[in-house]
Amino acid sequence: MNDMSPDSYTTADGRTIGGKIMEVKNITLRFGGVVAIKDISFDIREGEIRAIIGPNGAGKSSMLNVINGFYHPQEGEILFRGEKRGPMKPYQIAQQGIARTFQNIALFKGMSTLDNIMTGRFTHMKAPVWKQAIWRGEAEREEIENREVVEKIIDFLEIQAIRKTPVGRLPYGLQKRVELGRALAAEPKLLLLDEPMAGMNVEEKEDMSRFILDVNDEFGTTIALIEHDMGVVMDISDRVVVLDYGKKIGDGTPDEVRANPEVIDAYLGVSHD
Amino acid sequence: MFYREAGDYKTSYVDDSQTFPIALDRRIYMAAAVLAFLVVPFVMTDYLVNAIMMPFLIFAIAALGLNILTGYCGQVSLGTGGFMAVGAYSTYKLMTAFPDLNIFFIVILSGIITAGVGVLFGLPSLRIKGFYLAVATLAAQFFLVWMFNKVGWFYNYSASGQISAPERTVLGQAVTGANAAPWVSYLFCLVFVFALAWLTRNLTRGRIGRSWMAIRDMDIAAEIIGVNPLRTKLSAFAISSFYIGISGSLFFAVYLGAAEVGEAFGIQKSFLVLFMIIIGGLGSIFGSFAGAAFMVLLPVILKLFFADFIGWPTDLVAHLNFIIVGGLIVFFLIVEPHGLAALWRTIKEKLRLWPFPH
Structure with missing residues (x-):
């Protein structure tokens, strides 16, 4: 456990960001010959809002599925609250305090x-x-x-x-x-949101952004989210990791990421002259 | 006008989560309970008991059991007849091996044995789903019936291959055997029905019931909130089989008295109970009762009306029964997958607003 690590700091809006709650180290995930995720490492700090962005097929959802145990990576390891995690089933990971939502709503329709x-x-x-x-x-x-x-x-x-x-x-x-x-009800230590704003109009997006910020602020929940709306991501997240074709091409604060030439290339395309 | 929740204030979460939130409902069910326990046993005829009340009560238990597995947990099973046979043969073996043991405990023990067998046949459910699971449970049905036919130990090597229930008493009254009075058998079954319906309600409204429904509605999402799929499905198989075992035990010991496995617990019984919960309503306790009542009453009413009143030949009426049931299954699957229970819910919604349309 390194919650109280010396590198904790306070953000401009007064929230305290602690040590690393999760560390993802050199994860490689293959489906047969297809490499979905290639040697990706990043960390999530306690109390922060961490965004994972990238173009379609970059491996964002696969990364989330690795974190909560649907996929088992061929290489690499995950440390949760300082402890290395063995191969676990999704329900065991849920019991450790990781909750998530899905890109396509996965509610219990009959209830x-x-x-x-x-x-x-x-x-x-x-x-x-x-x-x-x-x-x-x-x-x-x-x-x-x-x-x-x-x-x-x-x-x-x-x-x-x-x-x-x-x-x-x-x-x-x-x-x-x-x-x-439903995810909040579990009182998770780490909350994973897979495109919480997909398919929403502007008003709904504003509401959802407010809820995400409030969850983080009031309950102190650490949040990792995947989102396509760049405006939202840049506004609400503390740090952003950028994936492209299964590789990490950027990691840092929204401003750093925005200025990163590789990220700009991935999103806007690059001229081949 | 009469069916209102206005004025029936809920001031605590206990009140809000009670079984019958509307006062009139509470009174109706209370009256039904009093009627069933104190009035019916003393006014009904032997014909009513044997043709309607006993099959209704016994199949209501089986329907409750299958509804837990199929309606609440979403695991289709065609092995109901086989599991009823396990209950019946357990009862027979226990009755003959321990003549002094009270029949009440024998019935419960038979349920527990069936629960064990149910878990065994539920094991494949982690790997296979839907249609394929149905086929796997169908295998259980045929295997169990074959086993009870083939292995002499189960029927104590009797020459006929039949099992028959010796006389056993509860509080001095014969419950099984030839001397059992109909009202005693009826009350004996009614106690089980009442207790099991109450248990079903408690199980389905709490943590385990929600985990069953979560597995039914979206198993991936259930897993990411901490529900262990194997344990949840097996618990549904165990509890469902417990009910079905008790139902089979009562069907053999209290209702039939003597049984031959292929005839009493064949594949038709599996389908009969499945039809009950489809017509009655999947995932509904009321639906289990409604479906059991419907499937028991329909042939009786048809026979009374067409055969006895109009004078059609009885085989024609029996075929008419098949046609109606088949048509209704198709109708309910297409129009109202949640069965009579959903119709009843719609009627209640309308009644609450009556005389206004919305």
């Missing part, structure tokens, strides 16, 4: 908003099955305690009115919000 977010509390509920079957006593108490936490998240995301609505009936923007709520 209400409340139940979806309650499911996010899964790792915080401990009553054994036989006590749940009897309900009265421990299981009910635990349910109510977790319901209180979930209601706070519902208030925070301003979705009180759709508490009991099946999520399948909700419009796209609200579904994205419920999915964020």
